[in-house]
Amino acid sequence: xxxxxxxxxxxxxxxxxxxxxxxxxxxxxxxxxxxxxxxxxxxxxxxxxxxxxxxxxxxxxxxxxxxxxxxxxxxxxxxxxxxxxxxxxxxxxxxxxxxxxxxxxxxxxxxxxxxxxxxxxxxxxxxxxxxxxxxxxxxxxxxxxxxxxxxxxxxxxxxxxxxxxxxxxxxxxxxxxxxxxxxxxxxxxxxxxxxxxxxxxxxxxxxxxxxxxxxxxxxxxxxxxxxxxxxxxxxxxxxxxxxxxxxxxxxxxxxxxxxxxxxxxxxxxxxxx
Numbered sequence: 001x002x003x004x005x006x007x008x009x010x011x012x013x014x015x016x017x018x019x020x021x022x023x024x025x026x027x028x029x030x031x032x033x034x035x036x037x038x039x040x041x042x043x044x045x046x047x048x049x050x051x052x053x054x055x056x057x058x059x060x061x062x063x064x065x066x067x068x069x070x071x072x073x074x075x076x077x078x079x080x081x082x083x084x085x086x087x088x089x090x091x092x093x094x095x096x097x098x099x100x101x102x103x104x105x106x107x108x109x110x111x112x113x114x115x116x117x118x119x120x121x122x123x124x125x126x127x128x129x130x131x132x133x134x135x136x137x138x139x140x141x142x143x144x145x146x147x148x149x150x151x152x153x154x155x156x157x158x159x160x161x162x163x164x165x166x167x168x169x170x171x172x173x174x175x176x177x178x179x180x181x182x183x184x185x186x187x188x189x190x191x192x193x194x195x196x197x198x199x200x201x202x203x204x205x206x207x208x209x210x211x212x213x214x215x216x217x218x219x220x221x222x223x224x225x226x227x228x229x230x231x232x233x234x235x236x237x238x239x240x241x242x243x244x245x246x247x248x249x250x251x252x253x254x255x256x257x258x259x260x261x262x263x264x265x266x267x268x269x270x271x272x273x
Contacts, residue, residue: 004213012212019219020059022230027060027096029228034093036140037226040102043147044185045175046157048208052147052218053098060096069100082106082124083131091140103128107192109174112184125195132201142201143225145218146189147208151182 007015030037041049053067068089077085083103091097106124110116116124135142149157158179161167178185197203204221208214 004210006210007212007216009212012216015216016055016219019216019223020055022223023056023060023219025230026223026226026228027064028231028233030096031061031064031094032231035226035228036091036093037096038091038099038135038140038142039096039222040099040104040142040144041147042101042104042108042145043206043208044149044154045178046154046161046170047147047149048206048211048214049100049145049147051211052145052206052215053100055215056098056219056222064094065096065098067098067100068102082120083127090135103131104192104196107196108185108188109178111188112181113174113177125191128196129198129201132196132198136200141226143222144201144203145206145222146193146203147206147214147218149208151179153209154179 029035041053043049057065057067070085070089073085086099086103089097089099103124106116106121107128111121132142158171158175161171193203206214206218206221
């Protein structure tokens with residue numbers, strides 16, 4: 001693990017803004033050129049994948065960039081070729097797809113928790129490199145990130161979720177059970193890297209014990225890995241507003257307005273000060 005210090009907030013926010021501007025430019029390039037970009041985010045539970053995906057999505061067009069986080073496979077999907085349901089979510093021209101976990105579920109959680117057989121696991125490790133080479137050969141930009149978190153930091157993040165009503169949904173029984181199988185997950189990850197860290201689609205490890213640093217490092221690498229070119233947009237000039245032509249707004253009492261909770265909060269704050 002890196003011993004780099006935590007980025008101060010002002011440096012972090014300034015650099016994040018710079019990178020997010022570039023993300024907007026990259027997404028514009030994807031839309032203009034019809035490029036196809038697939039980005040895989042993997043790692044242990046609470047490793048920080050969601051935080052990076054959130055910052056990537058914050059200002060880009062949801063019509064171009066979409067996140068795929070698939071649920072447990074249905075009965076029908078369990079009878080399909082393993083990669084089949086993921087193929088349906090691959091990017092078309094002019095799209096960026098962020099896989100919040102991906103086909104690598106089979107090499108991790110399914111392997112460790114016994115959700116697949118040994119034969120299915122071996123078949124995955126054999127087929128995955130071929131599958132990914134086909135994607136790259138067809139012109140898809142494929143990036144794979146592994147978020148590496150220490151056992152100590154993961155425990156700290158799990159603890160913070162227990163009493164936080166905004167984060168309790170992130171703690172599933174599978175997440176908690178995974179901690180008891182820490183070493184098994186480590187072995188599964190090592191075997192996965194051995195078979196799937198291929199020249200055409202390398203694994204890029206993001207050290208994620210420090211969230212701010214991980215976000216900056218990952219997004220900066222992502223932008224350098226996509227050969228986009230920024231095209232200056234013509235400056236927009238707002239048109240003049242149409243003349244009212246005698247239009248009169250209907251009486252306000254015709255509409256059902258939401259209660260002014262914000263106003264009451266202001267009044268309460270003034271009364272208590």
